[in-house]
Amino acid sequence: PEGPTPTAVATVSQYACQRRTTTENNNKIFTDAFEVLVEIYEFNEIEGPCLAFRRAASVLKSLPWAVQCLGDTHNLPCLGEHTKAIMEEILQYGRSFEVEKILSDERYQTLKLFTSVFGVGPKTAEKWYRRGLRSFSEILADRSIRLNRMQQSGFQHYGDISRAVSKAEALALRNIIDEAVHAITPDAVLALTGGFRRGKEFGHDVDFIVTTTEMGKEEGLLPRIIDKLTKEVSLPLMERDWEKGILLYCDYQASTFDISKLPSRRFEAMDHFAKCFLILRLEDSQVGGGLHIAEGDIRGWRAVRVDLVSPPMDRYAFALLGWSGSRQFERDLRRFARMERHMLLDNHALYDKTKKEFLAATTEKDIFAHLGLEYIEPWQRNA
Ligand code: TTP
Ligand code: MN
Ligand code: MN
Ligand code: MN
Incomplete structure (x- = not known):
């Protein structure tokens, strides 16, 4: 096969934030198996092995080549005994019996x-x-x-929201939200984040940051967007099958952000920005190339999960970095900051424990620079 060989590749870091990981995965047969193991350990609340398989999957995803034999992996970090045993099964039999047993359980x-x-x-x-x-x-x-x-x-909405969202659908939603926020305030800032910012073709939802260039004006922005979407109707009255607007579900959480607080050590804890988890109704006519729905689905619309988060403008870079993911990339950014730099990073701020001060940033590049990391583009963060 073409492409770089294992020997041509420099040392691979144990931290995802020091690797470049595109959406192209050359080791899917292994990482799919690891993801099943991650799930079962998650269900069983066994943290150690769960983390180990997450890290192993992430390392293999970063490789520009496919592992052909166990010898290929001897320079790679984060691959333990159990991990290698699973890989060996897959290399030898094309599948892992341990994973198959779980899948049939x-x-x-x-x-x-x-x-x-x-x-x-x-x-x-x-x-x-x-x-x-x-x-x-x-x-x-x-x-x-x-x-x-x-x-x-x-x-x-199970059928719709368990179905992948396409990039065309994500862009159509951006137009809808863009129109809504700019009608509220002309200095609105809207950014597509999450998986679609990382260049994914499909996602389970669509994530946006919405704020205003003027500090403090972002307060009340989400409730106003929600109000607007509630009233918005995408079809003439006669053709509507519901009396509702395009907002099918809304869970709004007001900001609990406190500027003086140190960054959180717990990654899984949610951030404190105002946010809302939505289900929106998207019409076929709104999507260039049409909706990503089943063949034979004649409704002409589908439901889509949308997340909106609204940080104050001086927190924008941290929020953008935090919401762009991937989750493994975020975990390792924070772990790297703590372990290698004696710093605390979260979606709100970066704190230097040695200097006992917060480090300001207006762009993601500023944050990477503070951490002494090479800049990793969003599409290289699919760790
Ligand atoms: P997700 O939307 O869950 O994941 P994704 O966009 O990477 O992938 P998918 O295509 O499956 O949607 O989360 C996006 C990022 O947002 C993720 O890095 C974690 C972050 N996030 C927070 O920081 N705080 C939160 O409260 C939530 C819900 C997400
Ligand atoms: Mn997402
Ligand atoms: Mn997800
Ligand atoms: Mn999301």
């Missing part, structure tokens, strides 16, 4: 199914599994289960 399958519903996390899925529930129809028929509003929407 009823508990794994059920938890995977239940957590695929918007608003259902591993805890709830486990609770339902323990009650003996195995399917959506059993959940929906169980009178003792009270679904929250998020889960109700999750079931209501």
